[in-house]
Every structure is written in structure tokens, then in C-alpha cells.
Amino acid sequence: MSTDTDGQQERTAYVIVGGGLAAAKAVEGIRETDSDGEIVLVTEEDRLPYERPPLSKAVLKGEDEMETAYTHDRDWYSEQKVELRLGTPATSLDAEKHALTLADGGSLSYDKLLIATGSSARALDVPGANLDGVLYLREMQESEALKARFTDGARIVVVGAGWIGLEVAAAAREAGCSVTVIEPQAAPLLGVMGEQVGGWFADLHRGHGVEFRFGEGVERLEGETSVTGVVTKSGDTVPADAVVVGVGITPNTGLAEGAGIGTANGITTDEALRTSAEGVWAAGDVASWRSTALDTHVRVEHWANANDGGLAAGRSMAGQDVTYDPIPFFFSDQYDIGLEYAGYVPRGSDAEVVLRGEPSSNEFMAFWVVPEGDGVRVLAGMHVNVWDTIDDVQRLVRDRAVVDRDRLADPKVPLGDLT
Ligand SMILES: Cc1cc2nc3c(=O)[nH]c(=O)nc-3n(C[C@H](O)[C@H](O)[C@H](O)COP(=O)(O)OP(=O)(O)OC[C@H]3O[C@@H](n4cnc5c(N)ncnc54)[C@H](O)[C@@H]3O)c2cc1C
Structure with a gap:
């Protein structure tokens, strides 16, 4: 906590490590309830925080300018009274002393710290991998x-x-x-x-x-x-x-590991995105959060989790009572295909696929199910160009609904009528 010039008011010192969507959304989450706290955002990249999906879609295809990928412009960070430390990797964390060391030789002390360091692309480890191109x-x-x-x-x-x-x-x-x-x-x-x-x-x-x-x-x-x-x-x-x-990618857990914070396929958090260290939260690609809906820890490398998880972490850091409990969701666009997927199928699961509609029409749905009772339980579902269906899919997953397999496969039966 820091003290105002009049010596009266205490302000919380927040530090956010990361320059992706989770970091930007955490600022929003903090500011919902704490308009005074000091916020420093530290990122390795020499750019404002940005979103990555356009990098492989509209921006890569030249349909949108790169600038459209920034979550907020520079003025927004000024308005939110955020001190930006761009191009400044954090090199180590002392969770006992609440101190973060930076590559430029500086250090920051914090009351509350968010690790939103995302993921890095896995390198191809073969001869010639360093060639130009x-x-x-x-x-x-x-x-x-x-x-x-x-x-x-x-x-x-x-x-x-x-x-x-x-x-x-x-x-x-x-x-x-x-x-x-x-x-x-x-x-x-x-x-x-x-x-x-x-x-x-x-x-x-x-x-x-x-x-x-x-x-x-x-x-x-x-x-x-x-x-x-x-x-x-x-x-x-x-x-x-x-x-x-x-x-593939690997989560950037180095800071947490160096500080002795619990990790297991990402930084382990509870349902409020708190790590094992007092005053330290994690969100986005790097976090493996305790999901009450799915009754397990989940790490998700997708946009919606960075967006919603970053926001939830910010709220939680600022003292709101948060239970972060989404059904994992992602989207992709390829050619004239748009798809959305919601749910969670554990690796190695023997879930079967139930198709709804004809894939060759490029308008269909797929569900990943396991047998239960007289029917099947939906673990996950995806639509390809069948819009406005993903909320129903999320509901089926969240409710652990047991549905009739034939009706699930029948596009004439509305998804809302399955249970
Ligand atoms: C090309 C591309 C396309 C994608 N398309 C989709 C899509 O269509 N749909 C979808 O759902 N998801 C998509 N994703 C995934 C989505 O973008 C990620 O899940 C999201 O970016 C995760 O956000 P994040 O904030 O957790 O981490 P990141 O976006 O990885 O940001 C982490 C930031 O932290 C910084 N950082 C790391 N270590 C340090 C350190 N020690 N000190 C300071 N800063 C540090 C990094 O430089 C980076 O700026 C795509 C990803 C990519 C790369």
C-alpha cells in the first residue's frame, strides 16, 4: 500500500506482468472497483497489449490493419492511470518480499501481482531450423x-x-x-x-x-x-x-516456478485465480484454474479465457468475490468457414463423436459424448457455420445433461428441447 501526499489514503500497488489480452482485461477488472490503486503493467514486447487471433486471419490476409489488434489505445492506459513498462521483461519474482525484478535492472514492489505471461511457440528442433525463412x-x-x-x-x-x-x-x-x-x-x-x-x-x-x-x-x-x-x-x-x-505452445511459467509458486501444466490457481503465493494471481494461457463446473483444473489456450479470465483476475485482485467458472470456448475462421467450440474433453478420454447434420455441406455440428444412463452426456460441442447454437452447447455441458443420442444427432430437434 502507498500513502497519498496528505498522508491519509492508502492506495494498493498492483503489478501486471504480461502484454496480451489477459493483462489488458485485468486493468478493466481492477478499475471496476478500485479507481485509485497504482497499476504498473510490465511487458516484454515493445508494444501495447494486443489480441492474437487477427494475426492468423484478417491481419495476415491484409483485410485489417495491424492496429485493430490492440485491445486499447495508448490514451486509454493514461485515462486508467496505468504506468506502462513496454519492452521490459520481468526476470524474477520474490513472492515472500512481494518484489519483481526487471531485465532493465529495476524492481517493483507490489501488494497484488498478476502473472499473465501467456505462452511461447514451441521451437522445431531439427537441423536447419535456424535458416532464414x-x-x-x-x-x-x-x-x-x-x-x-x-x-x-x-x-x-x-x-x-x-x-x-x-x-x-x-x-x-x-x-x-x-x-x-x-x-x-x-x-x-x-x-x-x-x-x-x-x-x-x-x-x-x-x-x-x-x-x-x-x-x-x-x-x-x-x-x-x-x-x-x-x-x-x-x-x-x-x-x-x-x-x-x-x-504447439508452452505456457510461460518460469517466473512462477522461480518463485516456488505451484505449477502443474501451467500456474495452478483456485477458482478466484489466486496462486499458491499470497498476493499473486494468474490468468490467461498460463493459468490452470480450478473449475467447479468441470470439477478439475483446466488450462485453456484460447481468446475467451484470456478475455474473461483476465477480467475475473482483475476483479479478484481488487477485492471482488469472484468465482471464475466458464465452460471453455474457442473459435476459428478458415476460408468461408466459421466455427465455435465449447466444452472440455480430457486428454485420453474415450469420448465418441455424434454428428448432427452432414459435414460435407460445411454446415453441421459435432458433439463429444460419453454413455450415461439411457443416453449420452455431452462433454463438448462444436458448430461449423450453424450460428447461434453455442449458448445451447454450453448449457448442455454445464448442466451435465444426459440426452438421447438419436435426438442429439437430429438437426430437426432444437437443441433447447433435448433435455
Ligand atoms: C496467431 C494466433 C491466432 C489465434 N487465434 C485464436 C482464435 O482464433 N481463437 C481463439 O480462441 N484463440 C486464438 N488464439 C489464442 C489466443 O490468442 C491466446 O489464448 C491469447 O493470446 C492468450 O492471451 P494471454 O494474455 O494469456 O497471453 P499472450 O497473448 O501470450 O500474452 C502474454 C504476454 O506476456 C508477455 N510476457 C511473457 N513473459 C514475460 C515476462 N517475463 N515479462 C514481461 N512480459 C512477459 C509476452 O511477451 C506477451 O506479450 C490465437 C493465438 C495466436 C498466436
């Missing part, structure tokens, strides 16, 4: 670099058929590039979607001219200074003008 997509300048490479006729090889890989493949095709996607598994997004729905994604992209190499890995990348090709595990060489690596 081997690119990732996490930060703004990486989106700019990709956009510059996506010229008509350019040969783009995408490593990994996850969300980033698929969205990048779509943007590259729309820019007129030839695109090959290399993926060790048998279908895109296999771990999340399963074979059937993953197969639909493969068909969608093939229909737009993407070539897939499934069941294939990268042995090495070729080139003198710039990459010219990808040598696969099976010995083929795929020519490339640029290679985009999308092989």
Missing part, C-alpha cells in the same frame, strides 16, 4: 513477416496441422501460395477433434488446394542461408520458399 506465428512482427512471404506462387510448407497451422494454410492459399502441410498424425487436430472431424478439416483444406503429408515428420531443413526445402522423415524433399512452424 523458417517462421513462427505468435507475435505481431511474425504475422508481418509471414504476410510479406505470402505472395502469389510462393511455396509455403507448414509444419503441424493444429489451429495455427490450418489458419496459416488457409491464409497462404488465399494469397495464391502453394501449400503443403506436414503432420505426424493421421489427420489435422486429431487429439482434439478425433479422426472423423479431423478428416473433415483435411477435406476442407484439400478442397482449397492444400496438400497434406500425414504420418510424416521433418528430418531437417535444407538451404544455404535461406530455407529451400524440407526433408521429411521418409526421405522426400518438399521445396519451400518459407516454412511456417506450428507445433
Whole structure:
């Protein structure tokens, strides 16, 4: 706490570490109830906090300017009396002393600290991975670099058929590039979607001219200074003008680990996003929060969780009584497809997929279910171009609804009538 010049009023010292959506929304959450507290926002990137989804969609395709990705403009932070420390990584945290050390040699003391350090792209660890033209997509300048490479006729090889890989493949095709996607598994997004729905994604992209190499890995990348090709595990060489690596992300838990804060696949928090250290919260990609709705800890690497979790953490830090308990949600856009997914299917679950509608029409829903009683319980659901359905999906998941399998599969039965 700090004291005003008149020596009367105590002000809370908040420090937010991170420059993504969770960090920006935490400011909003704090200011809902605490208009006086000192807020310092410390971020490694030399930019205002921004949102990442446009980097693989409208911004990458040149439909929107990069500026549209900023959560707020600079004036907003001034109005909110936030001190911005851009381009200033935090290097260590002493949770006992409530002190954060910065790379510029400075340090900050805090009453309440938020760790919203997000995730970093996982690196491709093969010979040639440092060649020019081997690119990732996490930060703004990486989106700019990709956009510059996506010229008509350019040969783009995408490593990994996850969300980033698929969205990048779509943007590259729309820019007129030839695109090959290399993926060790048998279908895109296999771990999340399963074979059937993953197969639909493969068909969608093939229909737009993407070539897939499934069941294939990268042995090495070729080139003198710039990459010219990808040598696969099976010995083929795929020519490339640029290679985009999308092989997953890892949460940036280093600060928390160094401070002895509990982590397990992310920074462990309770349902108010409080970590194991007094006065320290975590939110966004980096947090594994206690979900009462799902009765487990959940870490989610998606926009809605950074948005809602950041806001909830800010509120919680400022003293509001918070239970952060969303049903995980995400969206994606590829070509003329928009999709939304809600729910949670634990890794390794034997959930089955129930389809509602015909995937080849590109308007359908998919549900991940487990047998229960006379019917099935919905763990998660997704729509592809069937809008205004996701609230019903979230309700089914939250209510742990047991529904009739045939009625779930029947598009003529309104989702609201299933229970
Ligand atoms: C290209 C792309 C497209 C995406 N598209 C979608 C989508 O369509 N739908 C969807 O639901 N989700 C999407 N996501 C995921 C979504 O953007 C993330 O879940 C979200 O960005 C997480 O926000 P965050 O604030 O937790 O972390 P981040 O956005 O990762 O921000 C963390 C910030 O903390 C900074 N930082 C890290 N360590 C330190 C440190 N020690 N000191 C100071 N600062 C530090 C980082 O530099 C960064 O600025 C996409 C992500 C990417 C990269």
C-alpha cells in the first residue's frame, strides 16, 4: 500500500506482468472497483497489449490493419492511470518480499501481482531450423513477416496441422501460395477433434488446394542461408520458399516456478485465480484454474479465457468475490468457414463423436459424448457455420445433461428441447 501526499489514503500497488489480452482485461477488472490503486503493467514486447487471433486471419490476409489488434489505445492506459513498462521483461519474482525484478535492472514492489505471461511457440528442433525463412506465428512482427512471404506462387510448407497451422494454410492459399502441410498424425487436430472431424478439416483444406503429408515428420531443413526445402522423415524433399512452424505452445511459467509458486501444466490457481503465493494471481494461457463446473483444473489456450479470465483476475485482485467458472470456448475462421467450440474433453478420454447434420455441406455440428444412463452426456460441442447454437452447447455441458443420442444427432430437434 502507498500513502497519498496528505498522508491519509492508502492506495494498493498492483503489478501486471504480461502484454496480451489477459493483462489488458485485468486493468478493466481492477478499475471496476478500485479507481485509485497504482497499476504498473510490465511487458516484454515493445508494444501495447494486443489480441492474437487477427494475426492468423484478417491481419495476415491484409483485410485489417495491424492496429485493430490492440485491445486499447495508448490514451486509454493514461485515462486508467496505468504506468506502462513496454519492452521490459520481468526476470524474477520474490513472492515472500512481494518484489519483481526487471531485465532493465529495476524492481517493483507490489501488494497484488498478476502473472499473465501467456505462452511461447514451441521451437522445431531439427537441423536447419535456424535458416532464414523458417517462421513462427505468435507475435505481431511474425504475422508481418509471414504476410510479406505470402505472395502469389510462393511455396509455403507448414509444419503441424493444429489451429495455427490450418489458419496459416488457409491464409497462404488465399494469397495464391502453394501449400503443403506436414503432420505426424493421421489427420489435422486429431487429439482434439478425433479422426472423423479431423478428416473433415483435411477435406476442407484439400478442397482449397492444400496438400497434406500425414504420418510424416521433418528430418531437417535444407538451404544455404535461406530455407529451400524440407526433408521429411521418409526421405522426400518438399521445396519451400518459407516454412511456417506450428507445433504447439508452452505456457510461460518460469517466473512462477522461480518463485516456488505451484505449477502443474501451467500456474495452478483456485477458482478466484489466486496462486499458491499470497498476493499473486494468474490468468490467461498460463493459468490452470480450478473449475467447479468441470470439477478439475483446466488450462485453456484460447481468446475467451484470456478475455474473461483476465477480467475475473482483475476483479479478484481488487477485492471482488469472484468465482471464475466458464465452460471453455474457442473459435476459428478458415476460408468461408466459421466455427465455435465449447466444452472440455480430457486428454485420453474415450469420448465418441455424434454428428448432427452432414459435414460435407460445411454446415453441421459435432458433439463429444460419453454413455450415461439411457443416453449420452455431452462433454463438448462444436458448430461449423450453424450460428447461434453455442449458448445451447454450453448449457448442455454445464448442466451435465444426459440426452438421447438419436435426438442429439437430429438437426430437426432444437437443441433447447433435448433435455
Ligand atoms: C496467431 C494466433 C491466432 C489465434 N487465434 C485464436 C482464435 O482464433 N481463437 C481463439 O480462441 N484463440 C486464438 N488464439 C489464442 C489466443 O490468442 C491466446 O489464448 C491469447 O493470446 C492468450 O492471451 P494471454 O494474455 O494469456 O497471453 P499472450 O497473448 O501470450 O500474452 C502474454 C504476454 O506476456 C508477455 N510476457 C511473457 N513473459 C514475460 C515476462 N517475463 N515479462 C514481461 N512480459 C512477459 C509476452 O511477451 C506477451 O506479450 C490465437 C493465438 C495466436 C498466436
